[in-house]
Amino acid sequence: MNWNYLILILAATLAGGIIPMTVKRVHANFSIYLLAFTGAFLFGVTIMHLLPEVFHELGHAAGIYIALGFFLQVFLQQLSHGMEHGHTHIPGDHHRHIAILPLLLGLSIHAFMEGIPLGFQYEDKSALPSLMLGVAAHKIPEGLTLMTVMLHAHKKKAYLWRILVTFALVTPLAALLAGWMGNRFEVIQHYLLYLVALVVGTFLHISTTIFYESGTRHHELSGRKALAIASGLVLAFLTLIFE
Template sequence: MNLSYLILILAATIGGGIIPMTVRRLHPNLPIYLLAFTGAFLFGITIIHLLPEVYHELGHTAGIYILLGFFLQVFLQQLSHGMEHGHTHLPPVQGQHHHVSITPLLAGLSIHAFMEGIPLGLQFTDQSALPSLALGVTAHKIPEALTLMTVMIHAQQPRAALWRILLLFSLVTPLAALLAGQLGHRSVLVTESLVYLTALVIGAFVHISTTIFYESGTRHHELSARKILAFAAGIVLAFLTLIFE
């Protein structure tokens, strides 16, 4: 496991979380276009690199685990209120802030973040898959952390608590990758299990990225020209990752 990938993911998560903590008036369209770009990028990497890998290893049974992963993400979304795709489904506002239970929200998003790190510990046969996946996860972390900290601010969490939440959350994915990589090197059973777990994560990625396509914070789910450009830029960048081969 290349530690530079994990450092990059860590930095992107912290950077994305710092934005709402330091910028008082964030342009409302910035998260929308950022989310559209990163969602398309993650979708492209999933289709181009990850799907061929798991079907090569698991054959037609890969589809079963991908489907399970898709609906696992549907369940996790009930806990995280959809923060993985930047479209929070929070309870109605009461007074000046959302009345939201922090514990299940953080639990759901942390489980998702842990799942994101698991494929980073897999030994891919396609040499371009790992760096491409690392870039996709890195890009996804920015709007994910931005949304998390925005919700925490609206929930009126103290400043010290905001930093603790951000730092702890930023460590989840890198630690999952390290754990998967270390255990995979020591056990053939774990190595084989990582392929099945990666198929589950692919299902979650498909759910998140396609939800971004249809939602991503817009009214009536319309497609503006700028949003289409953001999608196109993400897909083009995903194709450019083929240079890693």
């Protein structure tokens, strides 16, 4: 396990969460283009690295687990209300109550699942560093969205920091747990691959949802959003040089 990668993911989550805590007003376009870029990057990494790996190892069974993961994410977003792909669902003046516990539960389960593939040993040597970058990029808008919602729940600053730090630790700890168990128990390493396939399904759901739901009016594809998506895909393609 490369500790530098885990520190990068931790730092990216904290950085995303600090933005709404320190900047009084974040421009709406910043979140839109950041989501589009990171969503495309995650999509590219999933298509170019993770999908070939799981189909090579599991054959046709990989498709079953990927589909299960896709619809597992559909269930999880009923709890998180789509925070993992940028939806804030901040209530208006007529309704200030925010159900924090379901949001944190859904997002934390998703964050834990993100960490599991990071502890797997891949045949494709470029898969792990590429995946680390993809998850780290995705963590920035994740942290930003989480803390935006927490701020509108009118919680104290100390409570916000505890939530942010705890959430930032979930994915690295999941990666450490998966890596530790996989290295010590061969059967665990085998079954981790099925969990990776599940997570591939969740990544496909999140990244493709970002493409058509990341904040633009009527979900149109503007020129700048298309550029952000193209940039993310190009960067994902460049990760192939890691091999």
